[in-house]
Amino acid sequence: MSVLAPETVxxxxPGLYATGDPHPVWRWxxxxxxVRRYDATEYPxxxxxxxxxxxxxxxxxxxxFSSARGILLRPHAHGKDPGGxxxxxxxxxxxHKALRTLVADWFTTRSVRSLEDAMRGAVRRVVSRAATLGECDFVTDVAARLPLYVICRLMGVPDHEQEMLFSLTSKAFGAGEPETRSVAHQEIMAYFVELMYRRMDEPEDDLVSAxxxxxxxxxxxxxxxxLLNCDNLLVGGTENVRLAVSGGMKTFLDRPAEWERLRADRALMxxxxxxxxxxxxxATHIMRTVTEPVMLRDRPLEAGDRVVMWTPSANRDERHFENPDTFDITRRPNRHLALGAGTHFCLGAMMTRTEMRILFTELLDSEYRIEQTAPAVPLRSIVVNGLESLPVRISAR
Structure with a gap:
C-alpha cells in the first residue's frame, strides 16, 4: 500500500485524527x-x-527546549498561552521545581496507596451506576469518573460538589459547541475562585491549600x-486516565482474547x-521552544523556533519497539513516552498507573460484561488522542 507523503496531508x-490515520504519515x-520544517499557516x-x-x-x-512559552501549538488568533x-x-x-515541590506530596507512593481502597469503592459505584443505565458512554460514564473523583479529593472539593464539577468538566472538555465549552470552563474557574478564597480563610490538607x-x-x-495551576491540575489529573482507559477498553473490545488472557493471569496487569x-x-503532540541555536540531526534550529513532538509516533518507532503496531500486553521492555520524560515527566504517573490498574481489575472482577453497541467516535483534535465516545452496554454475566 502506498503512503502519502506529508505534502499531501x-x-x-483535526480531521486527520477524527476520520483518518496519521500513523502511516508518521512512519513515512x-x-x-x-526533523521536518513546516511553514506558518493559521499556526506558527x-x-x-x-x-x-x-x-x-x-x-x-x-x-x-523550553516549556515556558507554551507546550501546545496555538493558532495565531489565540495569542500567547496565559499559563506561560x-x-x-x-x-x-x-x-518548575519550586512549583512541583508545593504539590508533590499528594502524588507520592504513600499518598497513592492511601487512596487505593477509596478508588476501588468509587469504581464499583461507577460501574454499578453505568449498568443501571443499560446503554451508556464508557468515556463519560466510566472512564472519566474515577480520575475526576481522585483529583477532586486531592484538591479538597467536597463530596456534595463533585457531581456538579463532573457535569461542568464534561461540557468544558467534551465535544460540544465552542460557546458551551467556554461557558462551562468559565464556571469551573469561578468555582475555583470560590474554593481558593475558602482555603485562604480556612486552610485544609489539600492541593488548593498548598x-x-x-x-x-x-x-x-x-x-x-x-487559578491557572488549579485548572492545570484538574486537566492533567483527569485527561490521561480518561483517554487511556477508554482507548484501552476499546482495544480490549476489539481483541477479546487479550481481555480474557488478562482475566486469567492478573500478573500481566x-x-x-x-x-x-x-x-x-x-498526548497527540507536545511543543517546546528553542532557547539558543542547536543542531538536531542535520537541521539547524534557531532561538525562538517551535519544536513539535508527535508522541504517538515515538511510541510506534520501529527502532525502539519490536512489532510496534501490535498490541501486546506482555511487552518488555516498554519504555514509552506517553507520560513524558525528563524534568516534566508526569507528576501523577504513579497515580495514573494505579487508577488504570484498579479500574481494569474491578471490571475484570465484576459480575458484569461489557459489549460495544455502536461505533466509537474519535476526538477531532490535534492536542489529545482518543475517543469522544464509546457506546457500550454493561450487563450481568
Whole structure:
C-alpha cells in the first residue's frame, strides 16, 4: 500500500485524527524526514519530530527546549498561552521545581496507596451506576469518573460538589459547541475562585491549600497563578486516565482474547497498563521552544523556533519497539513516552498507573460484561488522542 507523503496531508488538521490515520504519515516521516520544517499557516511555523530518540532528547533538555512559552501549538488568533511561565506544565527550572515541590506530596507512593481502597469503592459505584443505565458512554460514564473523583479529593472539593464539577468538566472538555465549552470552563474557574478564597480563610490538607499558602522564591503565588495551576491540575489529573482507559477498553473490545488472557493471569496487569499507555498515547503532540541555536540531526534550529513532538509516533518507532503496531500486553521492555520524560515527566504517573490498574481489575472482577453497541467516535483534535465516545452496554454475566 502506498503512503502519502506529508505534502499531501496536514498534521494540524483535526480531521486527520477524527476520520483518518496519521500513523502511516508518521512512519513515512520517521523513515524519510524525521526533523521536518513546516511553514506558518493559521499556526506558527514549527519543526516536526517523529522519532523516539529525537523526542526523548528534547524532553530531557529543559534548558535548550523550553516549556515556558507554551507546550501546545496555538493558532495565531489565540495569542500567547496565559499559563506561560506560570503553571507547573508551562515553566522551566528552577521555577518548575519550586512549583512541583508545593504539590508533590499528594502524588507520592504513600499518598497513592492511601487512596487505593477509596478508588476501588468509587469504581464499583461507577460501574454499578453505568449498568443501571443499560446503554451508556464508557468515556463519560466510566472512564472519566474515577480520575475526576481522585483529583477532586486531592484538591479538597467536597463530596456534595463533585457531581456538579463532573457535569461542568464534561461540557468544558467534551465535544460540544465552542460557546458551551467556554461557558462551562468559565464556571469551573469561578468555582475555583470560590474554593481558593475558602482555603485562604480556612486552610485544609489539600492541593488548593498548598497553592494558596505555599511560597515560590519567598513569595506567595498570585491569585491568577493559583487559578491557572488549579485548572492545570484538574486537566492533567483527569485527561490521561480518561483517554487511556477508554482507548484501552476499546482495544480490549476489539481483541477479546487479550481481555480474557488478562482475566486469567492478573500478573500481566502491570505490563498491560504500560502497553495501554503506549498504544493510546493520549498526548497527540507536545511543543517546546528553542532557547539558543542547536543542531538536531542535520537541521539547524534557531532561538525562538517551535519544536513539535508527535508522541504517538515515538511510541510506534520501529527502532525502539519490536512489532510496534501490535498490541501486546506482555511487552518488555516498554519504555514509552506517553507520560513524558525528563524534568516534566508526569507528576501523577504513579497515580495514573494505579487508577488504570484498579479500574481494569474491578471490571475484570465484576459480575458484569461489557459489549460495544455502536461505533466509537474519535476526538477531532490535534492536542489529545482518543475517543469522544464509546457506546457500550454493561450487563450481568
Amino acid at each position: 496536514s498534521l494540524v488538521d 516521516m520517521r523513515d524519510n524526514d524525521p 511555523a514549527f519543526w516536526s519530530l517523529t522519532r523516539y530518540d529525537d523526542i526523548r532528547t528534547v524532553f530531557q533538555d529543559a534548558r535548550v 511561565g506560570r503553571t507547573l506544565a508551562l515553566t522551566d527550572p528552577p521555577r 497553592l494558596v499558602n505555599g511560597e515560590v522564591d519567598g513569595q506567595l503565588l498570585s491569585e491568577e497563578d493559583i 502491570p505490563t498491560a497498563v504500560e502497553e495501554v499507555l503506549r498504544w493510546t498515547s493520549s
